[in-house]
Structure formats: structure tokens, C-alpha cells
Amino acid sequence: xxxxxxxxxxxxxxxxxxxxxxxxxxxxxxxxxxxxxxxxxxxxxxxxxxxxxxxxxxxxxxxxxxxxxxxxxxxxxxxxxxxxxxxxxxxxxxxxxxxxxxxxxxxxxxxxxxxxxxxxxxxxxxxxxxxxxxxxxxxxxxxxxxxxxxxxxxxxxxxxxxxxxxxxxxxxxxxxxxxxxxxxxxxxxxxxxxxxxxxxxxxxxxxxxxxxxxxxxxxxxxxxxxxxxxxxxxxxxxxxxxxxxxxxxxxxxxxxxxxxxxxxxxxxxxxxxxxxxxxxxxxxxxxx
Amino acid sequence: xxxxxxxxxxxxxxxxxxxxxxxxxxxxxxxxxxxxxxxxxxxxxxxxxxxxxxxxxxxxxxxxxxxxxxxxxxxxxxxxxxxxxxxxxxxxxxxxxxxxxxxxxxxxxxxxxxxxxxxxxxxxxxxxxxxxxxxxxxxxxxxxxxxxxxxxxxxxxxxxxxxxxxxxxxxxxxxxxxxxxxxxxxxxxxxxxxxxxxxxxxxxxxxxxxxxxxxxxxxxxxxxxxxxxxxxxxxxxxxxxxxxxxxxxxxxxxxxxxxxxxxxxxxxxxxx
Numbered sequence: 221x222x223x224x225x226x227x228x229x230x231x232x233x234x235x236x237x238x239x240x241x242x243x244x245x246x247x248x249x250x251x252x253x254x255x256x257x258x259x260x261x262x263x264x265x266x267x268x269x270x271x272x273x274x275x276x277x278x279x280x281x282x283x284x285x286x287x288x289x290x291x292x293x294x295x296x297x298x299x300x301x302x303x304x305x306x307x308x309x310x311x312x313x314x315x316x317x318x319x320x321x322x323x324x325x326x327x328x329x330x331x332x333x334x335x336x337x338x339x340x341x342x343x344x345x346x347x348x349x350x351x352x353x354x355x356x357x358x359x360x361x362x363x364x365x366x367x368x369x370x371x372x373x374x375x376x377x378x379x380x381x382x383x384x385x386x387x388x389x390x391x392x393x394x395x396x397x398x399x400x401x402x403x404x405x406x407x408x409x410x411x412x413x414x415x416x417x418x419x420x421x422x423x424x425x426x427x428x429x430x431x432x433x434x435x436x437x438x439x440x441x442x443x444x445x446x447x448x449x450x451x452x453x454x455x456x457x458x459x460x461x462x463x464x465x466x467x468x469x470x471x472x473x474x475x476x477x478x479x480x481x482x483x484x485x486x487x488x489x490x491x492x493x494x495x496x497x498x499x500x501x502x503x504x505x506x507x508x
Numbered sequence: 509x510x511x512x513x514x515x516x517x518x519x520x521x522x523x524x525x526x527x528x529x530x531x532x533x534x535x536x537x538x539x540x541x542x543x544x545x546x547x548x549x550x551x552x553x554x555x556x557x558x559x560x561x562x563x564x565x566x567x568x569x570x571x572x573x574x575x576x577x578x579x580x581x582x583x584x585x586x587x588x589x590x591x592x593x594x595x596x597x598x599x600x601x602x603x604x605x606x607x608x609x610x611x612x613x614x615x616x617x618x619x620x621x622x623x624x625x626x627x628x629x630x631x632x633x634x635x636x637x638x639x640x641x642x643x644x645x646x647x648x649x650x651x652x653x654x655x656x657x658x659x660x661x662x663x664x665x666x667x668x669x670x671x672x673x674x675x676x677x678x679x680x681x682x683x684x685x686x687x688x689x690x691x692x693x694x695x696x697x698x699x700x701x702x703x704x705x706x707x708x709x710x711x712x713x714x715x716x717x718x719x720x721x722x723x724x725x726x727x728x729x730x731x732x733x734x735x736x737x738x739x740x741x742x743x744x745x746x747x748x749x750x751x752x753x754x755x756x757x758x759x760x761x762x763x764x765x766x767x768x769x770x771x772x773x774x775x776x777x778x779x780x
Contacts, residue, residue, distance in 0.1 A: 262681060263651040263652060264649050264652070314596075314650065369550045370554070370673065371550065396676040396677040397595070397676050399547065472767055473751060473770060476768075477775065491757070495757040
């Protein structure tokens with residue numbers, strides 16, 4: 221087991237915070253290389269702040285008071301400087317924040333990061349084409365990024381980070397404006413990255429997709445890391461809706477049916493698990 | 509029943525584009541209609557919404573709002589009847605405090621002072637923003653900022669409200685608040701149009717669904733008819749609400765839409 225991200229005792233308050241209220245309080249967590257972590261919690265619970273600290277935006281751009289340490293592959297973030305851009309990709313919550321603002325086509329926008337890395341043009345072209353293909357935006361290649369629909373911009377933003385092929389990807393609500401099929405496609409791309417031993421942190425309110433694809437889930441509430449565990453451990457906690465997190469519909473249905481589960485069974489969090497369990501119960505019911 | 513919005517054979521093309529964004533759109537909305545618009549990214553949902561409030565005008569065909577041709581009346585006049593909450597709240601927010609932002613439209617309307625105060629407070633309470641009234645909207649998280657945009661529109665009390673992807677980025681508290689706002693508008697007899705990618709939210713709050721794909725309206729039907737039509741769902745790049753998906757795999761025949769319906773259906777069809 222290799223630790224990709226190691227956070228020790230992180231606390232942080234934003235510069236404008238009233239009475240120095242902490243956005244994050246005493247977060248210690250180790251995240252393994254090659255795993256897909258889903259981050260859930262209410263709005264304002266600290267999810268995006270946590271991501272910004274790992275990427276070093278805090279304290280580089282946002283001042284305020286930060287204590288504790290973050291190490292990436294064993295090296296403190298503060299010492300990594302420009303290497304961070306190669307090591308870690310960051311997809312912003314607002315896709316318009318991702319756009320360079322200086323490129324007039326989607327193709328050039330997606331190529332922008334690689335150009336800055338000084339990569340040979342032919343390789344840039346290959347990689348950009350592949351990233352655009354993965355994100356289903358080839359037909360937008362010559363369009364102006366600022367003249368696209370919200371969901372299209374979101375896919376361009378994702379492609380412009382994917383193309384950099386970083387070891388660690390931090391993705392803040394990449395599916396909020398995507399149609400359901402495009403949203404699931406993003407998760408499939410992420411699973412493919414996982415098979416290449418990439419580490420992924422993804423913030424999303426879609427607990428159904430997180431349940432289906434993530435290895436582990438981090439639950440934030442009021443600046444605290446409340447839980448870390450498998451989707452089963454975290455998402456079947458009866459209290460998560462009190463923290464603004466949606467109970468996966470499959471879990472809601474099984475609860476609503478009041479089936480008596482075998483004691484050793486995992487409580488379903490995905491559609492597939494719910495279907496399997498109901499079918500088994502149905503079989504038992506009919507043979508009684 | 510009063511017709512609020514009528515689009516007849518509307519085609520729309522943005523000036524510098526090679527192709528139309530909308531083709532041959534026919535749509536009638538009556539007072540009290542509660543419509544959800546679903547469909548894939550880039551299918552023309554937001555453009556359709558902007559034709560309903562006069563921000564855009566048809567390239568060909570006609571758009572009537574309150575029986576008036578949208579081309580013949582100023583957009584400011586239309587905004588008295590049709591309120592529009594932008595997909596990106598930052599496109600409509602520019603004041604230093606939440607209260608001032610909501611006041612802006614009310615002052616332009618030149619309502620009496622007492623009425624302004626009343627409608628301001630009502631809008632802030634309905635959107636849960638009362639405690640943030642003196643804060644700068646840009647110090648609030650994006651999902652809360654969306655409610656600032658919603659409050660500015662609710663405060664003006666229009667007959668028709670269009671919400672463009674209000675569910676994007678919302679947690680369960682946000683979604684519950686949205687449901688409540690929509691229910692309240694329904695009780696007041698308002699016409700509500702919501703664009704959303706959250707099929708669970710749509711199926712729990714709407715029974716009149718408009719499906720768009722490739723610049724056209726593919727279907728307008730009940731939630732049950734839309735979400736159990738596999739061909740339609742695939743063509744439109746949407747998905748069944750999760751509950752329907754589970755029921756489909758279980759072979760449930762009665763086509764439930766909500767959690768409650770599914771619970772009853774599974775119990776009666778499989779465990780009776």
C-alpha cells in the first residue's frame with residue numbers, strides 16, 4: 221500500500237471568516253495511490269476547501285489561517301512548487317473557472333496545458349484528440365468554448381485536465397450540469413484511470429454513482445471529516461440525510477420494503493445489489 | 509384556462525452558428541402548468557427557456573407570451589409575467605448584499621414601499637436566505653448563490669417562473685427547499701418550468717415532462733409514460749429514475765415512478 225496523499229491535523233479558516241470560524245477542523249487522513257475516493261457532504265461542509273488545500277491553492281491563493289501538513293508522495297505540498305501541476309490535475313466546480321480565456325476553440329483550450337508543459341506538437345495533437353474522444357466533445361473541437369451550453373463547457377473543462385494525464389486527479393462536482401448519460405460516462409472514464417493506478421478524489425452529490433464506482437467515501441460535516449469507509453459503511457448510515465447527503469435510492473427502497481435481511485449481508489447501496497437482494501428474498505418467500 | 513406561453517413552429521439559430529439550435533418547436537403552457545424539461549447537453553433546453561421569456565426571439569415562427577407577440581413587446585415588459593432564474597447565478601448577481609440584490613428588481617418595478625418590504629422579506633424567507641441578507645452573495649457557496657437568484661425572481665411574484673437547472677450542485681437540503689418552493693408556487697396557481705438533469709427530483713416533483721434531443725421536442729407526456737419508455741430514454745440521453753431501474757430489472761409490471769409506488773408495487777407483485 222502506497223500513500224499518495226497524507227494529511228495531518230489540518231485546520232483552516234478563510235480570511236473573511238466571521239469570528240475565525242474554521243472551514244476545516246483537525247482533518248487527518250491518508251489516501252492510497254490507485255484508489256477512487258468519493259467525497260460527500262452538505263454544501264458548506266468543507267469538501268471544496270479540503271480539495272483546495274491538497275492542491276495547494278490554500279494557502280497559495282487563499283490566505284487565512286492554515287495549520288497541519290499535507291504531503292504528496294511523502295513530500296510536503298509547499299515544497300513541490302511547479303511540479304504540482306504535473307503531478308495533480310484539478311477540475312473546478314465552476315467549469316468557466318477552468319477556461320483559459322485566451323483560446324478561441326475547444327481544441328486549443330484542451331491543448332493549452334500541454335503547450336505550457338512544452339510538449340512536441342504532434343504528441344499534443346494525439347493526446348488532445350484522445351481526451352476529446354473520451355469526453356465526447358470531438359464535434360465541438362472548432363467551437364468557441366464560451367459559446368457552449370453549461371454541460372458542454374463542463375466536459376471541455378474535464379477534458380482539459382484529463383489530457384494532462386496527472387497521477388492524482390481532484391474533481392469538484394464534475395457532473396452537476398451533465399445529462400445522466402454524460403455523468404455516468406465521466407465515472408467510467410475515472411474507473412479507467414483507476415486501472416492505470418491513478419488516485420482520484422471526486423466531490424459529488426450523486427451518491428448513486430459514488431456507491432457504484434468509488435472504493436471509499438469521505439463524509440464531511442461542518443468542517444469535520446465524520447467518516448471514511450466503503451460506500452456500504454458510509455452511505456447506509458441512517459443519519460447521512462441529516463448531513464445533507466442523499467441516501468442512495470436503492471438503499472431507500474430496501475429500507476422502505478422492510479425486508480428482513482440476512483445478518484451477514486451488506487445493506488444494498490447500488491441498483492444491482494438491491495435487485496439481487498429482492499430476487500433472493502422473493503425466492504425464499506415463494507419456497508416458504 | 510389562460511394560455512401563458514405559446515410557441516408556434518419556432519426555429520431559432522444563434523447569429524454566428526451554422527445550424528439552428530431549435531427546430532420546429534410547438535409548445536403551449538397554460539396557467540398553473542408545472543413542466544419539467546429534460547434532455548441531453550446541448551439539446552436546446554436553455555435556448556427554449558430564453559424564447560419563453562423574450563431574451564431571445566424566434567428566427568422563424570412565433571412566440572406569444574400572455575397573448576402578446578414577444579417581438580412586439582420589450583423584454584422588460586415580459587419580465588413582469590415571466591421570471592427566469594439563470595443556470596449560472598453569477599450571470600444575474602451584481603449587488604453587494606443579498607438584500608440589495610433582491611431589492612433591485614422590486615425598486616425598478618416602483619411598487620409602494622410597504623409592498624416592497626413585504627415581498628422582499630417573503631422571498632428571503634422562502635429561500636432560506638433571511639440570515640444571509642446582509643452578506644455579499646459572492647461570499648456564499650455557489651449552491652446558496654443559486655437561491656439568491658431564485659429570491660430575486662420570487663420577489664417579483666411573476667405568473668410564470670422558469671428555473672434553469674436549479675438542482676445542479678444542490679445537496680438534499682437544497683433539493684428539499686426547491687421542492688417546497690415549487691409546491692408553494694403550484695398552490696398559488698403559478699406556472700412553473702424547471703430544467704433539470706436530476707431524474708429523481710423530476711419524477712418526484714413533476715408529472716408533465718418535456719423531453720428534448722437534437723434541437724427538437726421528442727415528447728411531452730406524463731412521468732410514467734416518459735420514464736418507462738426505453739427507446740425514448742436512450743434517444744434523449746436521459747435515464748430512468750433509479751427506482752424505475754430497479755423495478756424494471758425485477759419485472760414489475762405496474763410502472764411505478766416514486767419510492768412509495770415502487771414499495772407498493774414490489775410488495776403486491778412479488779411478495780403477496
